[in-house]
Amino acid sequence: MSDSYHIVVCAGIVPDPLQTLEPTTGENGPGVKNEMLLPAVLDPWAASAFYEAPNLAAKHAGSRVWLVSLGPKAKLQQLMMTVAQKASFELVPIDGPIGGFTDAHATAAALADAIAVIPELDRSKLLLFGGWESATRGAGVTLQLVGERLGIMDQFQGVDRIDARDDGSFEVLERVEGGKHQISVCAGAPAVLGWATGNLAEPRNNPRVGMANMRTIMPALQKAKSVSLAADGLRYISVSLPSQQRTTRVVKDLTADEIARELVEWIEAE
Amino acid sequence: MESILVLAHSDETGEPLSKGSLEAVTAGRELAAQLGATLTVGIICGISDNMVNSLSFAGARLLVVSGEAFAQPRYASDAAACEGICRAAQATIVLAPHSSRFARVMAAVAHRMQGCIDTHITVMNGVDEVHATRWFYRQRMEAVVTRESRPWFLLLDSGTHAAYAGEAAPVQAEQIAVEVPALRTTVLGTRVPEQGAILAGTASDGSSQRWETIRPDAKLLFVAGAGWTKKQPDGKIHVAEAGELILQFVHASGASLGSSKSLVDQGGEGAPVLPFLTHLNQVGQTGSTPRHPKGLATCCHGEEPHVVGWRFIGERRAISLDPNCSWTRGKADVVYVADAFQVMERVNSLLGTQVSCGVPEGIS
Numbered sequence: 001m002s003d004s005y006h007i008v009v010c011a012g013i014v015p016d017p018l019q020t021l022e023p024t025t026g027e028n029g030p031g032v033k034n035e036m037l038l039p040a041v042l043d044p045w046a047a048s049a050f051y052e053a054p055n056l057a058a059k060h061a062g063s064r065v066w067l068v069s070l071g072p073k074a075k076l077q078q079l080m081m082t083v084a085q086k087a088s089f090e091l092v093p094i095d096g097p098i099g100g101f102t103d104a105h106a107t108a109a110a111l112a113d114a115i116a117v118i119p120e121l122d123r124s125k126l127l128l129f130g131g132w133e134s135a136t137r138g139a140g141v142t143l144q145l146v147g148e149r150l151g152i153m154d155q156f157q158g159v160d161r162i163d164a165r166d167d168g169s170f171e172v173l174e175r176v177e178g179g180k181h182q183i184s185v186c187a188g189a190p191a192v193l194g195w196a197t198g199n200l201a202e203p204r205n206n207p208r209v210g211m212a213n214m215r216t217i218m219p220a221l222q223k224a225k226s227v228s229l230a231a232d233g234l235r236y237i238s239v240s241l242p243s244q245q246r247t248t249r250v251v252k253d254l255t256a257d258e259i260a261r262e263l264v265e266w267i268e269a270e
Numbered sequence: 271m272e273s274i275l276v277l278a279h280s281d282e283t284g285e286p287l288s289k290g291s292l293e294a295v296t297a298g299r300e301l302a303a304q305l306g307a308t309l310t311v312g313i314i315c316g317i318s319d320n321m322v323n324s325l326s327f328a329g330a331r332l333l334v335v336s337g338e339a340f341a342q343p344r345y346a347s348d349a350a351a352c353e354g355i356c357r358a359a360q361a362t363i364v365l366a367p368h369s370s371r372f373a374r375v376m377a378a379v380a381h382r383m384q385g386c387i388d389t390h391i392t393v394m395n396g397v398d399e400v401h402a403t404r405w406f407y408r409q410r411m412e413a414v415v416t417r418e419s420r421p422w423f424l425l426l427d428s429g430t431h432a433a434y435a436g437e438a439a440p441v442q443a444e445q446i447a448v449e450v451p452a453l454r455t456t457v458l459g460t461r462v463p464e465q466g467a468i469l470a471g472t473a474s475d476g477s478s479q480r481w482e483t484i485r486p487d488a489k490l491l492f493v494a495g496a497g498w499t500k501k502q503p504d505g506k507i508h509v510a511e512a513g514e515l516i517l518q519f520v521h522a523s524g525a526s527l528g529s530s531k532s533l534v535d536q537g538g539e540g541a542p543v544l545p546f547l548t549h550l551n552q553v554g555q556t557g558s559t560p561r562h563p564k565g566l567a568t569c570c571h572g573e574e575p576h577v578v579g580w581r582f583i584g585e586r587r588a589i590s591l592d593p594n595c596s597w598t599r600g601k602a603d604v605v606y607v608a609d610a611f612q613v614m615e616r617v618n619s620l621l622g623t624q625v626s627c628g629v630p631e632g633i634s
Contacts, residue, residue, distance in 0.1 A: 017555045017575040021410050030413065044556045100406045101413075104377075105386055135408050135555065139389045141377035148378040154455050155345040157374045160549070171458075176370040179484025179550045180460045182343065187454035197549035197556065201535075232386065233418035237401055240412055242581070245600040252593060252607045259589070259606045260616035266587065267490060267523055267564070267621075 003168060004062035005189060006122050007053040008115055009089070010130035010143060011046035013071040013079055013098055015039070017135065023239040029231065030101045030239040040075060042083055045131025049195035051203060052162070053129050054087035060164065066121070068114055070094040070107060073224050080217050085210035086203045091217045092118060093224040100136030101236065106229035108145030114225070115150060123150070125189050132157045132175075132194035140194070147192035155192040156184065161199060272307040272400070274298050275361035276330075277352055279343075279371055280315035282460070287313065290367030292433035294426050295327060297394060298365045299434070305396055307363070312355035312446075314348065316341020326436060332443040333358055339450045342457040343371035345378075347450060352379040354448035361421060363400060368425040376423055385421035392430045408555050409581035428486070429561040429582070463548045483520060483527040484550060491562040491583055492516075492525040493553060495570025496532040497591070498544065502611065513544050515614045522621040526562060528553040530576045554579035568610040572597035589613055 015021060015038040022033040032038070042050060050067060057063035066089060069076055073095040080091065094114050115121070115128070128147055133140040140157065147155050158175030165171070168188040173181040175196050251259065276298035278291030287295075295311060302309040310331040316338055335351040352375060356364060364380075366372045368389055380387040393403035402424055403414050462482055498512040520527045529544075529551040536543060553560065555575035565583035570576065572588060573596050580586060580601070587604045588597040597605045606613065 015407075017408075018573075021407055023411050032407070103386075105381075137406060138408055139387075140373055141380075141387055141389060144374070144377040145381055148381045153346045153451065155374060155378070158370060174370070174374075175550065176343070176460060178486060179482060180462055182370070182460050183458040184344070185456045185458060197552070234386070235416050235418070237414035237416060239406070241410070242412055246586070246603050248598050248600055248602055249604045250593060250598050250607065251604060254606070254608070256608060256612035256616050259608055259613050260620055263566070263587070263606075263613070263617050264620045266585070267566075 003164070003166070004060050004064075004125060005057060005127050006064050006066075006125040007057055007127045007129055008066045008068055008092075008118070008121070009046070009050045009053050010068050010111055010115075010128070010146060011050050012043045012069060012134055012136065013040045013075055014043045014135040016041050017044070023241065025239070028097075030236050031099050035099055036072065036075065040079055042079060043131050043134050043136070045133060045135070045195055045197070047131075047202070048198040048200070049129035049131055049193070050083075050089075051086070051200045052195060052198045053127075054089065055200055056127075056162065056164065063125075064120075065089040066092050066115075066118060068092040068094070068111055070096045070110060070227070071098045072096070073221055076224070077218075077221050080214070080221075081210075082205065084213035084217055085205035085207060088209055088213060091213075091220045093221050095224040095226040097229055100134070100138070101239070102137075102229045103232050103234045104137060104139050104142045105145060105232055108142045108149060110227045110229065111142070112146045112149035115146065123190055126150075126152070126191075127189050128152060128192045130192075130194055132159070132196055143192060143194045150190075152190045152192050154186050154190070155194075156186075157194040158196045159193045159198070160196050162193060272305045272363050272396075273310070273359070273361045274302045274305070274307050275310045275312055275356065275359040275364045277312045277314070277355065277364060277366040277372065277376075279313065279348075279367075279369070280317055280341075286315070286317065288367065288369060289433050290369045290426075290428045292435070293428060293431040294365050294367045295434035296431040297426055299327075299330075300431075301363070301365070301394055301396065301400070305400070310359045310361060312352075312359060313443075314340050314351045314355070326441045327434070331359075332441055333446050334443045335446050335448050337450075339453070340448075343374065344453070344455050344457055345375055346453055346455065348372075349375040349378050349382070350448050350451050352376065353382050354446045356383050356421065358444070358446050364421050364423045365394075366423070366425055368427050372425060376425055380421070380423040383421050383423075385423055386417055386419045387423040387425070388415060388417070389425040391424045391426050394424065394426075405581070409559055409578045427561075463550060483546060485524070485526040486560065488524055488526040489563050490523055490525040491528050491553070491560055491565040492520060492523070493528040493530065493565065493567045493570055494533060494544065494547065495530045495568060495576075496536060497569025497610070499533065499536065500569075503609070508611065509544065511611065513546070515611065515618065516544065517546065518618045519614055519621070522618060525566075526560065527551055528558075528560065528579075530554065530570050531556060567597060567602070568614065570597075571595045572601050577601050
């Protein structure tokens with residue numbers, strides 16, 4: 001059995017977590033006010049997948065990594081200026097709407113269609129990576145739907161680790177309830193792995209890698225296929241910011257003993 | 271007219287049904303009553319029929335897929351089992367707990383049934399049409415959605431409904447035959463992350479004890495921020511002392527231990543770390559969003575990417591040396607401007623900590 005992998009990472013664009021978000025309603029339904037103008041980052045959990053992919057590929061000669069991303073072409077280009085410096089990959093851009101209020105089913109269909117026609121992609125070696133949930137819709141269903149559309153019957157979500165074995169199988173750690181990991185062994189590719197945090201830190205920017213990547217990224221962006229995402233019967237009744245604002249009591253003049261007594265009373269109260 | 275199917279699964283602790291499954295049964299009964307709809311309960315388990323027959327859901331039709339292949343959570347077998355039950359029930363609304371087991375497969379099942387799915391549902395109601403409430407952008411916006419497509423699958427967040435506690439009575443379960451697909455994945459079991467295993471101590475009677483740091487059912491969430499590993503007023507770092515104070519408190523109070531991202535990340539940056547914390551302890555934008563009645567934050571600024579993980583924490587208190595930290599801006603009920611080392615030492619003393627927590631390896 002060949003031990004090389006064809007790793008396809010699905011990763012979207014999300015607003016920088018430090019930005020203030022405000023909902024707005026337009027012709028196409030709800031959205032985030034000025035979302036196109038907000039600083040954007042690669043979706044954090046998908047970014048974990050993106051860092052793990054080249055790490056795994058480097059250990060298995062002949063492996064390749066593709067990054068599939070759906071978003072407005074201009075936003076994708078802007079993001080690639082930094083993402084391209086992290087690791088070597090081939091970009092498969094899809095020019096489409098940004099945001100968390102689009103339907104996951106339509107998004108998954110667009111991603112699956114794009115992956116299905118990647119030239120030289122060997123489905124028998126395919127590991128489909130992505131975040132287990134996005135920072136926008138946060139539903140945790142898109143990657144699963146893509147996998148199902150591609151006919152992949154081994155899926156793992158909340159992955160923190162994958163250890164490939166010599167016989168082509170791999171061990172997976174998935175997050176389950178109670179702060180535990182479920183340990184599974186999969187016979188090998190193809191498989192879907194929705195990553196949680198993983199174990200790797202964000203790679204340092206490498207301008208040389210960035211320059212090499214951009215030679216293929218720019219032509220790919222120019223040829224990016226445009227898609228529109230149908231709502232498919234999904235209708236938003238309302239979108240709002242949480243109204244809960246607490247009246248904070250700031251305690252500055254109590255001793256550590258007095259604070260401790262107050263805290264213990266509070267902890268022990270029903 | 272709508273018909274409702276509640277999908278449920280057994281609990282790895284030995285209970286016939288998981289707590290989340292029983293909550294989904296409650297939600298299904300409530301929604302069925304509102305809509306005047308029929309209710310079916312489908313169970314996936316590896317247990318014997320006798321166990322299943324002891325479950326009663328007040329007149330609901332009961333469908334069961336059981337067998338060794340379905341004892342453990344696994345995509346291929348669980349998806350096949352859920353699909354089998356859905357085809358037998360032909361329901362228009364399918365409710366299920368948002369457990370790791372069902373979150374892994376339910377979108378695929380919806381796709382196979384040519385339906386649609388929404389997850390992390392917190393509220394459901396309906397008279398003329400079904401409305402579901404869920405959060406977007408990591409708990410920063412709340413939306414109410416509805417769909418025309420059927421079947422509509424809805425995964426319910428845990429803690430949003432009371433667990434069903436009806437009288438157990440014999441009921442005739444219908445066994446659904448499911449062809450087990452080729453299984454390429456073997457589940458070996460579960461384990462607590464290695465770093466979590468460090469959290470062990472010696473009780474006053476000399477016996478060795480181990481306990482887990484993440485306790486979803488705890489009344490209190492205790493969050494440790496990066497400030498625990500920063501220089502203290504004496505100009506020095508006291509990581510060992512911080513580790514001991516935190517471990518003692520978590521044990522004495524029975525709290526679940528959370529962390530800010532900055533604290534669990536800083537190990538990779540060469541900064542001092544508390545080795546019993548892992549990314550699984552992380553609360554916030556890229557961590558968990560737990561549901562505890564109370565939360566106590568210590569040495570943490572309370573910035574938005576972290577506090578979005580506190581959306582469902584009831585009463586919130588914080589200890590911070592910074593009187594202008596974000597907790598003071600409407601994010602906590604009480605903020606104590608104080609030294610957490612001093613306060614937690616006295617809290618531990620008042621709680622009468624009985625366990626001596628040895629300083630874990632790696633803390634110096």
